[in-house]
Amino acid sequence: MSGILTVCDANVCRSVAAEFLLAEEFSQHASLAGVRVSSRGAQALQAHSACRLVAEMREDEIWLARSRRHQSLQLGAEEIEDADLILTATTSSRAAVVSLVPGARRRVFTLREALWLAPGFAPRPGAVGDDLVRDFAAHLDAQRGLQQVPVKRARPWRRTAHPFDIADGHGAGRRAHAATLQQVQKTVAELVRAMATDPTLPFLSTRRAPVQ
Numbered sequence: 001m002s003g004i005l006t007v008c009d010a011n012v013c014r015s016v017a018a019e020f021l022l023a024e025e026f027s028q029h030a031s032l033a034g035v036r037v038s039s040r041g042a043q044a045l046q047a048h049s050a051c052r053l054v055a056e057m058r059e060d061e062i063w064l065a066r067s068r069r070h071q072s073l074q075l076g077a078e079e080i081e082d083a084d085l086i087l088t089a090t091t092s093s094r095a096a097v098v099s100l101v102p103g104a105r106r107r108v109f110t111l112r113e114a115l116w117l118a119p120g121f122a123p124r125p126g127a128v129g130d131d132l133v134r135d136f137a138a139h140l141d142a143q144r145g146l147q148q149v150p151v152k153r154a155r156p157w158r159r160t161a162h163p164f165d166i167a168d169g170h171g172a173g174r175r176a177h178a179a180t181l182q183q184v185q186k187t188v189a190e191l192v193r194a195m196a197t198d199p200t201l202p203f204l205s206t207r208r209a210p211v212q
Contacts, residue, residue, distance in 0.1 A: 001081070001082055001083060001084050001130075001134075002036060002082065002083075002084060002130045003035060003036030003037060003038065003082070003083055003084060003130065003133070004022060004035065004036070004037045004038075004083060004084065004085045004086070004087060004133060005037075005038055005039065005040060005079055005080065005082075005083035005085075005086045005087070006018040006019045006022070006037065006038075006039040006040075006086075006087050006088070006089075006111075007039065007040050007041070007042055007075055007086060007087070007088040007089065007093045007094075007096070007097060008039075008041060008042070008088065008089035008090070008093055008168070009041055009042055009043045009044070009089070009090075009093065009168060010041045010043060010044050010045070010048070010072060010170075011039055011040055011041025011044040011048075011072040011073055011074075011075075012041070012044075012048050012049065012050055012051045012054075012070075012072050013050070013051045013053070013054055013168070013169070013170060013177075013180070013181070014089040014166055014168065014180065014181075014184055015039040015040065015041060015088075015089060016039055016050045016051075016054050016070055017054045017057065017181050017184045017185070018039065018087060018089070018111060018184050018188055019037050019038060019039040020054070020057075020058075020063060020066050020067075021184065021185055021188040021189075022037045022188055022192065023037045023066075024058075024062075024063070025188060025189065025192040026192070029192070029196040029198055029199075030128070030198050031127075031128045031129070031132055031196055031197040031198045032128070032129065032132065032133075032192070032195065032196055033129075034129055035129055035130060035132075035133055038079065038083075039073075040073050040074065040075040040076070040079055041072055041073065041074060041075060042075050042092075042093050042096035042097075043096075044072045044073060044074045044075070045072060046071070046072065046073065046074065047071045047072060048071065048072040049067075049070060049071070049072075050067045050070040051170070051177075053174075053177055053178060053181055054067060054181065055067035055068075057181060057185070075096065075097070075100065076100070077100050077101050080097055080100055080101040080104050080108075081101055081104070083104075083107065084107065084130055084133045084134045084137055085107055085109075085133050085134075085136065085137040085140075086104060086107055086108040086109070087108075087109060087110070087111050087114055088108065088109070088110050088111070089110065089111065089165070089166045089168075089184075090110060090162070090164075090165040090166065090167070091110055091113075091162050091164055091165055093110075094108050094109065094110055094113075106137075106141045107137050107141070109140055110164040110165065110166075111166060111184065111187045111188070111191065112163070112164045112165070112166060112187055113140075113164040114140055114191055115187055115190055115191050115194070116147075116150070116164070117139075117140045117143040117144065117147070118136075118139075118140065118191065118194035118195070119194070120139070120143070121135075121136060121139045121194055121195065122139075123135040123136070123139075123197060127197070128197070132195065132197065133195075136195050149163065149164075150163045166180060166183045166184055166187070167180065168180065169181070
């Protein structure tokens with residue numbers, strides 16, 4: 001096994017943004033440089049492009065080239081079995097992963113769940129790359145059940161989202177769509193900060209513009 005797999009529903013927005021952002025962040029850390037990141041959709045239609053807001057998150061050529069190359073792909077057992085760590089947008093996507101490969105349960109978390117479980121991570125001395133990712137996944141799994149899941153206060157007139165979900169912003173207007181990608185961006189940045197064993201290399205740091 002090797003690398004990280006990100007999963008949402010259609011593989012055109014949240015999982016794609018997470019894939020690109022993780023790759024971007026990893027390139028700035030010697031301890032994570034070279035870790036492979038890919039994405040899939042639990043209900044994806046084949047060969048759809050990344051959504052426009054994902055493409056517009058950055059103006060550098062590397063990001064734009066990734067956006068142009070992206071074609072949505074359906075989640076399958078092979079990709080799940082090949083990944084050291086699987087990060088999903090929602091608990092329903094997490095369930096779809098486990099439904100396909102029950103043995104992946106200990107390696108799959110939503111993005112926000114992983115961030116919630118991350119504090120206290122201490123990898124083995126010298127662990128880098130895929131070994132570091134495996135140590136991180138093992139830490140997240142070990143923390144499950146040790147902490148009470150945060151609960152959002154229910155509102156009688158509104159359906160309460162699961163606290164570990166990053167909801168799909170498509171169809172809810174540009175503002176909600178942009179807010180979804182901002183959540184992905186913030187979560188990924190904090191997650192990599194918790195995972196990396198070295199500081200960001202200053203000569204590789206890039207200016208990160210917020211999603212508008």
